[in-house]
Structure formats: structure tokens, C-alpha cells
Amino acid sequence: MxxxxxxxxxxxxxxxxxxxxxxxxxxxxxxxxxxxxxxLTTLNISKSAYICFTFAANRFFSRxxxxxxxxxxxxxxxxxxxxxxxxxxxxxxGDPSRDKDASIERCDVAIDDxxxxxxxxxxxxxxxxxxxxxxxxxxxxxAPTHAKFDKTQAGNHWSISSRTLRxxxxxxxxxxxxxxxxxxxxxxxxxxxxxTEKSQKRNANSNEAVLKxxxxxxxxxxxxxxxxxxxxxxxxIIISVKDFRAIxxxxxxxxxxxxxxxxxxxxxxxxxxxxxGIICEFILMTVGEKDANTQKHKNPRANTAxxxxxxxxxxxxxxxxxxxxxxxxxxxxxxxxQSQRQQQQQKTPTRGxxxxxxxxxEIRPPPMPPPxxxxxxxxxxxxxxxxxxxxxxxxxxxxxxxADNARLEWNTTANEPVILHIPTxxxxxxCKLTKGAPQNPSLRISSYLPxxxxxxxxxNESQPTHLSAGLEPTQRLSExxxxxxxxx
Amino acid sequence: xRFKTDLKNIRTFSKLTAALNSLEKIxxxxxxxxxxRFTVIPDTGSQVWASLSVDLIFDNYHLQSAEANNTxxxxxxxxxxxxxxxxxxxxNHANLRLTKRDGIPMLSMTIHTITKEAAGGGGRSxxxxxxxxxxxxxxxxxxxESLELTMKREREKxxxxxxxxxxxxxDTVETIMQPKVREPDVHIQLPPLxxxxxxxxxxxxxxxxxxxxxxxxxxGGAANANPKLELSANMHGSLxxxxxxxxxxxxxxxxxxxNPELDPSQLAVPLDEHPSTRxxxxxxxxxxxxxVDGKDWSRVLSVGRLEGRVxxxxxxxxxxxxxxxxxxxxxxxxxxxxxxxxSSYSS
Numbered sequence: 001m002x003x004x005x006x007x008x009x010x011x012x013x014x015x016x017x018x019x020x021x022x023x024x025x026x027x028x029x030x031x032x033x034x035x036x037x038x039x040l041t042t043l044n045i046s047k048s049a050y051i052c053f054t055f056a057a058n059r060f061f062s063r064x065x066x067x068x069x070x071x072x073x074x075x076x077x078x079x080x081x082x083x084x085x086x087x088x089x090x091x092x093x094g095d096p097s098r099d100k101d102a103s104i105e106r107c108d109v110a111i112d113d114x115x116x117x118x119x120x121x122x123x124x125x126x127x128x129x130x131x132x133x134x135x136x137x138x139x140x141x142x143a144p145t146h147a148k149f150d151k152t153q154a155g156n157h158w159s160i161s162s163r164t165l166r167x168x169x170x171x172x173x174x175x176x177x178x179x180x181x182x183x184x185x186x187x188x189x190x191x192x193x194x195x196t197e198k199s200q201k202r203n204a205n206s207n208e209a210v211l212k213x214x215x216x217x218x219x220x221x222x223x224x225x226x227x228x229x230x231x232x233x234x235x236x237i238i239i240s241v242k243d244f245r246a247i248x249x250x251x252x253x254x255x256x257x258x259x260x261x262x263x264x265x266x267x268x269x270x271x272x273x274x275x276x277g278i279i280c281e282f283i284l285m286t287v288g289e290k291d292a293n294t295q296k297h298k299n300p301r302a303n304t305a306x307x308x309x310x311x312x313x314x315x316x317x318x319x320x321x322x323x324x325x326x327x328x329x330x331x332x333x334x335x336x337x338q339s340q341r342q343q344q345q346q347k348t349p350t351r352g353x354x355x356x357x358x359x360x361x362e363i364r365p366p367p368m369p370p371p372x373x374x375x376x377x378x379x380x381x382x383x384x385x386x387x388x389x390x391x392x393x394x395x396x397x398x399x400x401x402x403a404d405n406a407r408l409e410w411n412t413t414a415n416e417p418v419i420l421h422i423p424t425x426x427x428x429x430x431c432k433l434t435k436g437a438p439q440n441p442s443l444r445i446s447s448y449l450p451x452x453x454x455x456x457x458x459x460n461e462s463q464p465t466h467l468s469a470g471l472e473p474t475q476r477l478s479e480x481x482x483x484x485x486x487x488x
Numbered sequence: 489x490r491f492k493t494d495l496k497n498i499r500t501f502s503k504l505t506a507a508l509n510s511l512e513k514i515x516x517x518x519x520x521x522x523x524x525r526f527t528v529i530p531d532t533g534s535q536v537w538a539s540l541s542v543d544l545i546f547d548n549y550h551l552q553s554a555e556a557n558n559t560x561x562x563x564x565x566x567x568x569x570x571x572x573x574x575x576x577x578x579x580n581h582a583n584l585r586l587t588k589r590d591g592i593p594m595l596s597m598t599i600h601t602i603t604k605e606a607a608g609g610g611g612r613s614x615x616x617x618x619x620x621x622x623x624x625x626x627x628x629x630x631x632x633e634s635l636e637l638t639m640k641r642e643r644e645k646x647x648x649x650x651x652x653x654x655x656x657x658x659d660t661v662e663t664i665m666q667p668k669v670r671e672p673d674v675h676i677q678l679p680p681l682x683x684x685x686x687x688x689x690x691x692x693x694x695x696x697x698x699x700x701x702x703x704x705x706x707x708g709g710a711a712n713a714n715p716k717l718e719l720s721a722n723m724h725g726s727l728x729x730x731x732x733x734x735x736x737x738x739x740x741x742x743x744x745x746x747n748p749e750l751d752p753s754q755l756a757v758p759l760d761e762h763p764s765t766r767x768x769x770x771x772x773x774x775x776x777x778x779x780v781d782g783k784d785w786s787r788v789l790s791v792g793r794l795e796g797r798v799x800x801x802x803x804x805x806x807x808x809x810x811x812x813x814x815x816x817x818x819x820x821x822x823x824x825x826x827x828x829x830x831s832s833y834s835s
Contacts, residue, residue, distance in 0.1 A: 167603040171647050173571040189646075210592060211514055215568040216650035217575075222643045 002076050003033045004110040006063040012107050012125075014060075014254070014278065016089040018053045021250035021280075023082045025049050025243070030144030031121075032077040033111070035066045041144045042082075048285040049243050050147035053278060060277030062106065069114045076111065078139035080121065088123045088135045101128035113141070147283045149270045151261060156237075158190065158229040159259040160221070162251035162273060168192065168219050169245055175214035178287070179244050182236040189220040190231065194241060227257065237262055237269060238287035247271055247282050254278065262286065489655070490552040491519060491560055491586040493542075495576060495597075500794070500814065501545040502573040504826065507791040508536055509566035516661060519551055520559040527664070528566075533784040537666050538826040540814065546584075560586070561656040564595065572597045572649035580644065586653070593655050599647040667829050669809060671756065672801035673763045673776040676721045677746040678810070681792025684729070687740050688789060691717055691731040692782030698733045715782045716833055720775040721802050723747050723768035728775065748799060763803075776802035778832040788828050796826075808832050 007015060018040060022029055026042040033039075038055045057064040068076060091104065105126045113119045121137045172194040180193040194217045223229055251258050254275035262269035266288025272281045495501065504526070508515055512530040519525075524546065526538040542549050553560045576582040579601040587596045678684060695715030718730040725747060730739040747768075752759045759765060767774050780788075791798070791812050801809045807829070814824040 164603045168645065168647075171575045171599075171649070173568060173649075210652050211563060211565045211654060213652045215571050216589070216594075216652075218648040218650075220646040220648070222645075225643045 001065075001067055002069055002072055002111050002113050003066050004063075004108065005038070005057075005061045005065065007107040007109070008062050009104045009106070011060060011062065012089050012104050013091050014275070015055075016086065016091060017250060017253055018278070018280070019082050019085050019089065021246060022051050022053070023086060024246040025051055027082060028079050029082050029085070030077060030079050030142065031139075032075060032144050033066050034075045038064070039144075041146060043145050043147070048240070050145075050283040052146070052281045052283075054281075056277040071114060076113070077142070077144055078111070078113075078119075078121070079142040079144075080137060080139045084135075084137055088125070088137070102131075103128050111139075147268070149261070149268060149283050151270075154261045154263040154267075154270070156231045156235065156263065157259065157261040158226040158231060159257045160226050161256055162248055162258040163256075164225070165258060166248040166252040168221070169248055171219060172217050172241065173215035176217070176241055178238050179241045180236050180238045183231050183233055184220075185234060187223070187231070187233045189222050190226065190229075192219045192221070193217070228259075235264075237265060239269060239284050243282075243284055250280065254280065489554065489560060489586065490550060491584075493549040493584050494547040495545065495582040495584055496547045497545050498573055498576050498579075498582065502570065502577060503793045504538060504540075504814070505566055505570045505573060507793060507826075508538065509570055510787045510790045511536060513566060515564050515566050516656065516664065517562045517564050518559060518661070519562070520557055521551060529664070532831070533781070534788050534828050534830045535667070536826060536828050540824045544814065544816070544824050548583075555658050559658070561658065561661050562586075562595070563654040563656055565652065568649075568651045569595075572599075572651055575599055575601075575647055575649055579647075589650060593653050595651040595653045597649040597651065599649065600644050601647060602644055666827075669801075669807050669829075670803055671763050672809070673767050673804045674721045674723055674802040675747060675750070675764060676723075676725070676727060676800055676802075677748060678798040678800050679727065679742045679745060681789050681798060685786060685789040685792060688717060688729060688782065689786050691715075691729065691738065691740075692786060694736060694738070695731055695733055695782060698735050702734055716779045717782050717785060718777060718779050719785075719802075719808065720777040721745075721800065722772055722775050723764055724772040726772065727800075776804035778802060778805065778808045778830075779834070780808065780830055780832055784831060788830055791826060791828065794826070805834065806832070 019029065022040065022042050025044040029040050029042045031038070031040055034057075036057050038057065038061075040053045040055075041051065043050050055061070057066070066076070068074065089107070105128050107126070108124045110122045110124075111120070112122070119139065119141070121139055123135045123137070125133045125135070127133070175196060176194040177196045178194065180191075180195065182191045182193065183189070184191065196214055248258070251271075251273045254273060258271060258273050260269060260271045265286055267286060268283050269286050270281065270283050272279065274280065508526055508528045511533060512528040514528075516527040516529075517524065518527070519542075522542055524540050524542055526540075527536065529535040551558060551560065555561075576597060576599045579599045581600045582597060584595060584597050587594050589596075692715055695717075696713070699713075699715065715731070715733070718728075718732065720728040720730070725743060725745045727742040727745055728739060729741075731737070747764075750759060750762065750764065755762060767776060788810065791810070794812060794814060796815050797813045799811045799813075801811070810828040810830060812826040812828065814826060816824070
């Protein structure tokens with residue numbers, strides 16, 4: 001037996017909630033077990049969202065025992081279909097009208113693997129009416145992909161009651177796809193602005209089209225309502241509304257406070273909250289300002305920057321420099337960037353003197369919508385899901401090299417706030433969170449795993465002594481470079 | 489051109505918008521010093537002219553226009569308006585103003601509201617209750633839920649809902665005229681619309697089912713996707729709803745309804761010569777009948793949510809007009825009437 005644990009009725013429900021939330025992003029989940037914790041992680045198809053739920057061994061489970069075996073000494077990992085797990089851990093309704101109570105009393109889960117053994121996850125659900133149901137699920141021995149988020153690079157953060165935020169989301173109407181989190185000039189309020197670029201693209205000037213635009217909603221929340229708030233003035237961070245809603249729907253079930261940390265447009269944003277014995281983390285890619293860099297700029301300097309980026313965009317190594325997201329600020333030299341960043345990390349309501357003031361919102365080109373997440377069980381009715389029904393175009397992937405549609409990839413020359421590590425038994429590679437959704441449904445995380453993507457730096461956070469969320473990479477990239485897997 | 493007002497009676501405004509929205513997505517709104525008029529004219533189906541006194545839904549009303557009689561004409565999508573009003577429903581304060589964003593005219597609704605912490609909903613029972621200070625007693629590796637959190641000061645949030653609009657030139661709307669109809673043969677107060685709608689919808693569904701099974705039997709043959717209902721009324725308090733298909737003939741009759749008195753001063757002809765007088769004298773068997781489209785009728789009846797008094801005016805085999813009197817919850821007493829010109833069909 002590699003791993004076995006027991007869940008209470010409550011535990012089953014929480015487990016189910018976590019899986020249901022993940023199912024809104026992806027079809028499969030990676031389970032990773034260690035002595036002190038169990039981790040569920042997943043990455044969505046377009047690799048714009050990474051989800052990690054960590055369950056404390058001693059706190060969340062009624063019983064938890066990781067034994068390991070020769071192959072999996074320190075940790076065990078496998079990949080499972082969320083759908084099948086959901087049906088196993090679904091909550092049974094106790095029906096008081098009948099004499100027998102069908103609710104779950106406990107759930108024993110055992111995983112066995114190794115030579116000469118059947119590789120199965122076996123879940124035995126014991127109900128109060130005396131019925132025991134056993135489920136045996138096959139799994140794939142696949143190492144999980146982990147995204148790492150460098151907190152030190154992300155100077156903006158706030159936290160707020162997730163229920164408050166969830167209620168505010170109700171004010172957003174249908175047909176919107178983007179959420180812009182921004183601050184005003186005086187830094188008094190944080191604005192949540194929902195909008196879409198969709199119908200505008202089709203026929204912006206036609207009179208009828210104007211009236212078909214969805215509601216443009218802005219919610220201003222006073223700084224006072226946030227805890228631990230520090231946000232740079234006039235900063236616009238744009239993420240997918242669907243993802244945000246999916247997160248909040250789960251967050252309001254588990255915890256009081258939602259914490260967010262982020263740096264700049266085009267860089268990842270981390271959202272996290274914790275419950276009783278569970279830590280939930282989401283790393284979302286934010287929309288970069290240059291994503292639509294061929295579109296019109298009013299600012300000629302920004303244009304130059306965009307053109308430069310477009311030219312270099314052919315080369316994935318140097319392409320789409322995420323450091324240049326800020327229009328003209330790209331012209332600042334490295335030192336400037338450094339000092340600017342330092343300033344951001346200090347009290348940052350006002351921007352540093354080196355950062356040129358600019359009418360940021362005006363020059364910002366319309367951002368590309370972040371890729372829609374695979375599934376959209378929206379909590380809200382009337383969601384416009386047209387895109388999901390578009391026929392699949394297998395060629396779409398190739399066309400994405402257009403500058404117009406280019407993927408956002410990591411700038412490998414600058415310090416990276418996030419690097420994805422894929423620890424496997426014999427090597428550690430780094431994969432990129434990409435923007436621009438590959439629509440090809442057959443494209444799975446797995447197809448990326450063997451692809452060596454180089455990144456110059458790995459920044460290890462200090463190894464936590466206590467249980468921490470997520471998992472650390474096993475090897476430094478520099479150690480495996482000599483295997484010749486990476487371009488120089 | 490300026491328009492700025494506070495909102496009041498948001499529930500009524502919201503219900504009216506919902507009722508109009510069930511017929512057509514875009515409305516023509518005409519604002520002047522005293523009245524606000526919503527007009528909805530679908531390509532097919534019934535049209536609505538709603539004329540409300542400004543005081544009914546607006547407060548601190550400011551209007552300024554270069555047009556004659558100080559009017560503003562707007563084209564307004566009802567869906568977004570309805571959504572915005574929903575946001576405003578439980579607000580402390582909401583206002584509406586005409587503005588521009590990125591050069592596009594907008595009707596901007598600013599809503600001051602407070603979220604209800606208690607009504608978070610869906611929270612999973614005791615173990616994860618953030619209000620429970622004992623929930624996070626141990627483990628330092630997990631974030632502590634402090635008691636202070638639950639005491640969190642609650643601030644007013646400001647929500648801005650921008651509804652795209654189109655400003656119409658007076659010339660464009662000049663040609664749109666309210667329909668003129670001859671004096672009605674029968675006028676009668678309708679029974680509760682919820683009841684009428686339930687039965688009408690039932691009839692419509694029956695007709696659809698009957699048509700579908702009939703056409704299936706005949707292998708092909710276009711099913712009648714738009715069943716017609718026959719509505720009749722007399723001047724003796726009866727309303728009759730009837731459905732006739734190849735296989736069905738069902739009728740529902742209401743009795744004891746009110747035929748309101750006409751005000752002679754409002755009539756173009758003397759009361760004695762009014763068609764309704766002839767119908768009254770002809771007795772209870774003298775029916776004025778129109779045929780309406782079942783689906784359209786159902787959309788018309790959604791005005792029932794306004795909970796107003798509805799008078800139906802029948803012109804035999806010609807037209808049906810509904811006057812919906814918007815109830816006032818405060819002391820105001822305006823001429824607030826929503827007029828439905830129900831599209832009718834000859835038999």
C-alpha cells in the first residue's frame with residue numbers, strides 16, 4: 001500500500017468542492033502525496049491558470065498514512081480524471097423520510113502501485129444505512145506540473161472577504177469576459193471593471209452594434225475594506241471573468257478572506273485562501289498590454305516598443321518581453337527597471353520618478369481576451385458561451401504565430417516572477433505558462449511535458465520548514481543543463 | 489443635451505422594463521419635462537406605448553435639450569437596463585445620467601450599495617464558518633482566522649452600470665405614431681393576469697402538441713408553430729378564451745368581471761351612440777372577438793408582474809388594446825398607463 005487515508009463526511013464534501021472547482025478549469029487532476037500533505041494540482045488547457053489545493057495530513061484527514069514504496073520513496077503522484085473522482089466523492093443526500101440514512105459516514109481511500117501490483121485508487125464509501133460502495137479507479141503515473149510564483153517580485157497585494165467579492169460579482173451582467181482590477185489616481189478605491197471586446201470587433205461603427213454591447217460595469221470598493229492592501233496607483237490588471245468567478249464560487253465555501261498578489265500586466269497573479277486544513281492557490285495569467293500589439297496605438301513610443309516586440313516575436317526566447325508591458329517604460333534601461341521595481345515594492349501608491357507618467361488607460365491597446373477555460377459552468381445564467389461552440393480548427397495553433405495573436409511567453413532575460421517546474425524522477429524541466437489558447441482539444445499538458453523549454457533562472461523560495469502550499473522543484477535547472485536538453 | 493435624475497420606485501421601473509423586454513430588445517425612450525415614454529415596436533407582435541409621469545420613477549429630474557419642447561429621444565437596449573436595475577434593486581441610492589464614454593453615448597447608472605455579509609449563502613456549515621473564532625484554533629501553518637475579521641467595517645460600494653444608448657434625432661422619431669383605433673365595442677377589466685396567463689399558456693402548449701402529433705401522423709406537413717387563441721368579451725362581465733384546432737375545441741370562460749363606466753366627457757361620440765352601448769343592449773350573447781397569437785399573447789401578459797389594473801378594449805374582429813394602469817405606492821397620482829396594441833389576426 002503506497003497511500004491510504006480516511007475522509008469524514010465533511011471531508012468528502014470539501015474534497016468534492018475542490019474537485020468541482022478544478023473541473024471548471026481542466027479535465028484531469030494530478031494527485032501528489034507526501035508524508036505531511038496531499039496535493040491536488042491542475043493546469044488548464046491553455047496554460048493560463050494553475051490550481052493547487054493542499055490538504056494537511058494531520059488536520060484534514062481523519063487518518064492519513066503515506067508509506068511509499070521503492071519507486072515512490074518520498075512522494076507518490078498520479079493523474080486522474082476529475083469526472084470520475086467527482087462521481088465517487090459526490091455527497092449523498094440523507095433522506096430523513098426513510099428509516100435508513102444514506103449519507104456518508106466515512107470514506108477510505110487506498111492507492112496501491114508497484115511491480116506485480118495492480119495500480120489502482122480504491123475508494124470505499126461507507127454510508128450510514130450500512131451500504132458500502134467501492135470504487136476502483138485507474139490512474140496514470142504522470143508527474144505533476146507546478147507553477148511557482150515569486151512573491152518578492154509581486155508588489156501589489158490585497159485581501160478581502162470572499163463573500164463580499166462574490167456578491168459584488170453578481171452585479172456583472174452577461175456577455176462579459178474580462179475583469180480589469182485597477183486603482184484610481186488618488187488610490188482611494190479599487191475598481192473592478194467588467195467589459196468585453198467581443199462585439200466591438202465585429203462592427204464597431206454600425207449603429208446597431210453599439211446597442212448590442214453588453215453592460216459595462218464598474219464596482220468601486222474603498223481601500224478601507226481591504227486588509228493588507230498595497231496597490232500601485234493606476235495599475236490595470238486584467239484577468240478572465242470566468243476564472244475569477246469559478247474561484248470565488250469555491251472561495252466563499254471555504255474561507256473568509258481571499259488574498260491576491262500580483263505585479264504587472266502580462267505577469268501572473270496569485271489568488272489564495274485557506275480553510276480548515278486546506279490551502280487553495282490559483283495562479284492566473286493576466287492579460288498583457290502588448291497582447292494586441294499590432295492594434296493602433298496613440299502613443300508613438302509605445303508603437304515602437306510594440307514593433308520591436310513584434311519583430312523579436314519570432315524567437316520564442318527573446319520574444320514578447322514581458323518587461324516591456326508598460327508602453328514607453330520599455331525604453332528605460334535595466335537599472336531603471338530595477339529601481340522602479342524596488343520602488344514598487346516599497347510603499348507604492350505613487351509611481352517612481354523614473355517611470356514616465358502617461359495616460360495609461362488611453363494608450364493601452366484593447367487587450368486580447370484571456371483564453372476561455374475549458375469548461376464554463378458559470379454560476380450565472382445567460383452567459384455568452386458562443387465561443388465554446390465554434391468548430392474546432394486544428395490549424396489554429398499554427399496561425400498563432402501572427403504578431404497579432406502571438407503567445408505571451410516568459411522573458412528569459414529578466415528576473416522571472418514565475419517559473420513552472422516539472423519535477424520528474426530523472427530531470428526537471430521548466431515549462432511556460434502561455435497565453436493565447438490553443439484550441440486543439442487533443443492538446444493536453446502531457447504534450448508539453450517532453451518539450452524542453454529553457455529558462456535561465458530558477459528562483460527558489462526559501463524551503464519552508466512547515467507545511468506549505470504547493471510543491472518545490474526537485475532539481476535546479478542548471479544541474480540538468482548538461483544533458484543537452486536545452487538551447488544555450 | 490443633459491439628462492440626470494435620481495431613481496425611485498426601482499422595483500416598478502424594473503418590472504416595466506422586464507415586461508417590455510419580453511416583447512422587444514430595444515426601446516425608444518422619449519423624455520420631456522413631465523413624462524417619460526417607453527415605446528416598443530417589434531417587427532412582428534404587439535407594440536407597447538408606456539407613458540409614465542416623471543415623478544413615478546424619477547426624482548431630482550434634470551433635463552435640458554435643444555430640441556423643441558425640451559425633449560430627448562433615445563434608443564435603449566432593455567436587457568442591459570433591466571440588468572442594471574437589478575443591481576440597483578436593493579441599493580441605498582441610485583441615479584441615472586446621460587454621458588459619453590469613448591465617444592459613445594451612455595446612460596450611466598451609479599448605484600450606492602452595501603453587500604450583506606450574512607447573506608453570503610452557500611457557506612458550508614460550522615466547520616468552515618469564518619464567523620466562528622474557534623474554527624482555527626490550532627495549526628500555525630494555516631492562516632489564522634481572526635475575530636477582528638468578522639468585525640470588518642462595511643463600506644458603501646459604488647457600482648457604475650453603463651448602458652449603451654443611441655441619441656435619436658427628432659426627425660427619425662417624427663414618423664413613429666401611436667396607432668389610432670376606432671372606439672371599442674367592448675371594454676372589460678381582465679381577471680388576474682397570472683391566472684389568465686397560466687390558462688392561455690396551457691392552451692398554447694396544447695395547440696402545439698396537437699399540431700405536432702397531427703403532423704407526425706401525416707408524415708411531414710408543416711406543424712402550426714404559431715397557434716392562435718380566440719379571445720372574446722361581452723358587455724355583461726364575461727371573458728372567453730378559446731382554442732380550436734383540428735382535434736381540439738376548448739373554452740375557458742370568466743364571469744362577473746367589471747365593464748367600467750365610460751366618462752362621457754372623454755368620448756368623441758355621445759354615450760348613447762358609442763359602440764359599447766349597442767353591445768350592452770344586444771345582451772350577453774353579443775361577443776366582440778379577436779384572434780391573437782398564443783406566444784405573443786403570453787409575452788403581452790408578462791405585464792402582469794406590474795400588478796396593475798388591466799382594461800381590455802375589444803373591437804370586434806379588428807383589434808385588441810390593453811390599458812395597464814401602473815399602481816402607485818406613494819401619494820403621486822399621475823396618468824401612468826402602459827398601452828398594449830395586441831396584434832390580432834382575422835379568422
